[in-house]
Amino acid sequence: MRRRAIENNRVGYLMVSPYIIFFLLFVGYPLMFSLVLVFHKWNIIGPMRFIGFGNFGQLLHDALFWKSLGNTLIFLVIHIPLQIIIALVIANILNQRIAARGFFRAAFFLPVVVSGVVVTILWQQLYSQETGLFNTLLSRIGLPKVPWLISTRLAMPSIAIMATWKNVGLYIVLFLTGLQTIPASLYEVADLDGASEVQKFFHVTIPMLNPTMVMVVILSTLGGFSLFIEPYVMTGGGPMNSTLSCVLYIYKQAFYFNHMGYAATLGFAVALIIMIVVIIQRKLVETEIYT
Amino acid sequence: MKKAIFYIILSLVALIFIYPFIWMASAALRPEIEISSLSPFSHNFSISNYKAVLEKIPIGRAFLNSLFVSSSITFSVLVFSSIVGYALSRLKFRGRELIFMVILFTMMIPFQITMIPLYVLMVKFGWTDTYLALIVPGMISAFGILLFRQYFKAIPQAIIDAARIDGCSDLGILFRIVWPNSIPALVTVAIITFMNTWNEVLWPLIVIRKQSIMTMPQMVTLFAVGGQAEQVGVGLASAMMLAAPVVIIYCIFQRHFIASMVHTGVKG
Known part of the structure; x- marks a missing residue:
């Protein structure tokens, strides 16, 4: 029984190890690094320059x-x-x-x-000012065209x-x-x-x-x-x-x-x-x- | 009477959801002068817009890239997430609950916070403009682990014990005993993972600049944004090519798609 428990332990760690490595590399490290980045000015090519709370x-x-x-x-x-x-x-x-x-x-x-790319390309055309489906439909029933994507408010x-x-x-x-x-x-x-x-x-x-x-x-x-x-x-x-x-x-x-x-x-x-x-x-x- | 009104409402709404796709399929086959036509019918259908897409961008290559990336990630997520899910549900070891909490925590981290440092990491590894940047950060999914953990818990201990007595290792038990008994969970994770990876645009835009490595949604996006399509019909044809694989798979496995997404509450 005792042996079984210890065995389980070792196999358990082995089996979760892919996740632990993955977590440290692609979640833990980026989170830590973002805490460093927020205090620096950096153009990714040159050296990092510490600017304290400048970014904030x-x-x-x-x-x-x-x-x-x-x-x-x-x-x-x-x-x-x-x-x-x-x-x-x-x-x-x-x-x-x-x-x-x-x-x-x-x-x-x-x-x-x-x-989302497909939907966006499609709707960009539907909303189009001159040839769009919506505006064609509106002018067909005698309503003015709507500047869907052109107006800053719409x-x-x-x-x-x-x-x-x-x-x-x-x-x-x-x-x-x-x-x-x-x-x-x-x-x-x-x-x-x-x-x-x-x-x-x-x-x-x-x-x-x-x-x-x-x-x-x-x-x-x-x-x-x-x-x-x-x-x-x-x-x-x-x-x-x-x-x-x-x-x-x-x-x-x-x-x-x-x-x-x-x-x-x-x-x-x-x-x-x-x-x-x-x-x-x-x-x-x-x-x-x-x- | 009430029923009739319901059917009218449902049919109208269904039309609103389906008609734009029908219109797009038709517009991609029409010459540019007929683009504002409301009706999906025309006497001048031709595949010239599709030909133009094929001439202007290597979309076939992008399709293969997407297929390769999405399949690799889906396969890897199924294998690794189920291994971790198995350990968390079926094995006892110290720190198990802690790891479970960490996984729950990672699911709550918005990608906005890790996006920039993750890109920097890819640059440091020299992985930008390679498949590694597209595949490796997606190889395990926290949601997959949680779903497998939940599902594996319900498998009777007796089956597992029997296999163990026969001398099966834990990996053997997982792939030979647990997997065949967890088809619904495997299908759910596969559908969600494949669909999300296939549709992902932001990450490829960040790490890939080389045209030969680009994924299909990325290439179609840049094609539309760059004005390279020149004609509306050509842009719509490229969108049709991007939509087709998912729509075809959706039509066949429609029930599984809906069940999977409702089950997990994950958005595409």
């Missing part, structure tokens, strides 16, 4: 950094509610006795599996709408799975109490879906802070930096200007902000479920 000072006064955070906020304010409303409505309809449910589910899910909302189209299928299926775990007895009790459909929706369905809701809000938020390929391909961050996202800004600082220390500082700050935002969201959205 620069960050506080960097209008573009705050602009990218503001853009992310605009994205999230449009993307999250839109996503939740559409996903909730569709999931509730799909949860009825619907024929061909599998087909509809698969159709809504299609954009989720397709590369460009980010346009990207948020596209991202909703791309991701909402996943959230439909997540809500659908959540709906199917709600015990039918809860609705029966509500029926006995004479609750209307609307009351049942707001007092049974919504509270019971809370765990899914939390997940949807957090995943969408992480998506917003990771936005890169959409503005990179569609607008390059323009017009007038109105679609500059956090990751696109880090990318530009690192690979257009070779400001490695500053880019690492930006990455650090964004990661910190993500954590704070997610903690606040959990506090706001998460509720106790009484059953």
